[in-house]
Amino acid sequence: MFSGCVPVAPYIRGTASLTQSRAFGSRIRRGKRRNLIWIKEGSSKARLIGFMSESGTSTTPYDSLGGEVAVRRFVDRFYDLMESEPEYAALRGMHASDLAPMRRSLAGFLTGWLGGPRNWFEENVGVCVMSAHAALPISAETSQQWTDAMARALSESDIDADLATRMNDAFGKMAGGMTRMAANRDR
Template sequence: MASTAADPGLSPYDRIGGMAVFRAITDRFYDLMEAEPGFAALRAIHAADLAPMRASLPLFLAGWAGGPRDWWDANPGKCMMSMHAPMVIGQDVARQWADAMARAIADVAPAEREMAEALSAMLTRMALGMARN
């Protein structure tokens, strides 16, 4: 769908570019996590097989941004925040998540830059807020 910053009727999901762009961002996020030594601590707390997360995270982010609610349909009653609560997420790992996501968004470079930057800033804030120590 063509999107313009001037159309206030579009959701953040539409303005970012829809599901294909959310998939590109999350694939880049996990590629970086797998390849970069600077994200090793973050990689270490994930399961060996990242395929389920590659499938799931774009659906979560898409629905959270106002797109299709597939993640909630597939996970009734599941709460993303309480799901992370038992994980021991230190500031270093939270920072790695935020940095990998910000880089992924910058690398994919969604056409509507202002919305991409807002998404990046919001996810950074969320990730850093999830650190326990």
């Protein structure tokens, strides 16, 4: 699934109820767990597009996280861990000495990916997570360091545990795809 570009909405899966309606040619489902809203677009897999509040209004994962401030806090914690913790040394070694541009870029990407403002996607037309990392020597070790640091940053950033679990699942799939892509390229 993550062998190509990652779409704007995160692929965060869970169970869905049988309640369905038609909207924009897609089936929309309200999930049993935490009033999740799912969209199914011509595939056997549904993707999360938002949350339904008790009042019936929907929110995106970006909104549920706490918006820009929360995304920045999470991203900054991720890069702080990468810079300071020896267990992330191989991952840190893949980056330039100045992480400020990467902090801005990842925060922008995640903002759009989680359903917030799409500025990063508008400024980086045609760029996706997979193509942006295509030339990097991503190994199983660096992939694991990335997912571990992301999980730790989420847990230390006061993110809802259920949403953090779903994000970590999606990050794991992305990292696995990048590892396979690098292995196939190096053959």
